Amino acid sequence: MKARFAAVLAALMFSAVTVAPAAAQTRPNDDRQAVAEGSSRAAAARQRRERRPAAPTPEQIMAAAQEQATLANTKCQVTEAKLLGETPAKTSVYEVACAAGPGYLIESKTPPSAMDCVLLAHSASVMRARDPAADVGSQCTLPANTDTLKVLREYAVKAGVPCTVDEAKVLGQSNDGGVMYEIGCADASGFWVKALNDNWTKTPCIQVLAEGGACAFTTAAENAAQVKQLLAGSEAAGCDVTEARLMGQNANGMFYEAKCAGADGVIARVNAENVVQQIYPCATAQRIGGGCTLTPAPAAAPAPAGGRP
Incomplete structure (x- = not known):
């Protein structure tokens, strides 16, 4: 029994001795295979890099x-440009700054689309006013x-606003498709201006108010000062205008009411050149556009004792 056990033990020891070298002999093959696989992967990565186009230069x-700005009819002379990336449709998106006017976000579709940076900022401010967490997009x-x-x-300047602009904002789109802006003037009444088909028009804020609009950058005192200036050189030049309004216009001109400090108010009719x-x-203008509303109507004379004659 002991002899058989010794023989088995000897056989196992032999097997162990002979297996170890065999295992050792396979390592060089495994190493060579790993090196070959690594080289193959590196070569594939290198080929992918070589096939990938180089990043465009700033120029x-x-x-x-x-x-793209020219194709989009923006009239933009690009002074600065940034490539923002590529869309899933493989179009490129750029941001451009222009020598004059607004900048744009431009997508190189056919034809390219251009989004005005000023209008984008306005849209974002409106959305954030409704919801501070709103996704306002690019x-x-x-x-x-x-x-x-x-x-x-x-x-x-394009609209012919004759003042030093100290405040301004986008108002939105008008019914005819134009874009409206409010312009505030330093120490003067402001304007609404409109751009439509590359044409600019302006409307004084005193007229905007008469038509039911509002001007955030113009005060009542500035409108009064505007009418005070209109009255210069007229028989009402001495009126210290404290309030003023545009009443309306007809074929004969425009009609303004002026409230005068310490005196009876007046209505002034001016022509297209703003000359009174x-x-x-x-006191006697009740039939002119419904009469004055800023100046209190004179009190009726008391009836004589014993009733009216």
Whole structure:
């Protein structure tokens, strides 16, 4: 029994001795296979990198952005451009700043689409006013595109606004498709201006108020000062205007009411050149546009004792 056990033990020991070298002999093959696989993966990665197009240079981005801005009819002379990325449809998206006017976000579709940075910022502010956590979408971030007041000052000049602009904002779209802006003037009454098909028009805030609108950047005192200026050189030049309103207009001109400090108010009719044509004292102007509303009507004379004659 002991002899058989010794023989089995010897056989196991032999097997162990002979297996170990065999296992050792397979390691070089495994190492060579691992090296080959690693080399193959590296080669594949290198090929992918070689097939991938190189990132465009700043000069190439500028040229491509200018081309897209031109195709989109923005009239933008691109002064700065940034490639924002690629859409799932494989179109490129650029942000551009322009030498004049607003910047744009442009997508290189056919034809390209261009989104005005000033209007995008306005839309975002409206959405955030309703919901501070609202997703406002892509916005312009180039420093030249975040100075919206600079652009709105340019619009005021185009519209012929004769003042130093200190405040301005986008109002929205008008019924005829134009875009409306409010312009505030330093120490003067402001305007609404409208852009429609590259044409600009302006409406004084005193007229905006008469038509039921509102001006956030114009005070009642500024409107009064505007009418005071109109009265200069007329028989009502001495009126210290404390309040004023535009009553309306007809074929004969525009009619303004002025409330005068310490005196009877007046209605002034002015022509298209804003020159006073006629002054009507409020006391006798009841038939002019319904009469004065800023100046209290004179109190009726008391009836004589014993009743009216």
